[in-house]
Amino acid sequence: MKDENINKKEVSEPKTDYETPKTTQGIGKDFDFEKELAKGLTIDEARKLSKKLLDKWWIEKV
Incomplete structure (x- = not known):
């Protein structure tokens, strides 16, 4: 029994599935x-525009 485990060199990772978001959030929806x-x-x-859009987005969230 122990000899079977020693000679086995194949390793397999468990399959994982990750959820992907269905809708996008943030400032980039229309830009x-x-x-x-x-x-x-x-x-x-x-850079200036992204700061402006982030500030606007943050104010809307609060």
């Missing part, structure tokens, strides 16, 4: 930074 950067939005403008 796509990638598209705006492609149109010419600068990094500094994007």
Whole structure:
């Protein structure tokens, strides 16, 4: 019996399933930074805009 376990070198991980969120939350629902950067939005403008959108989102949540 012990010899069978010693020679067995195969290891298997248990299968895990993770839930994925069905709806997105946050400031990015109607704004796509990638598209705006492609149109010419600068990094500094994007930074200011993201702070503005986060502040607006936070106020709405409270």
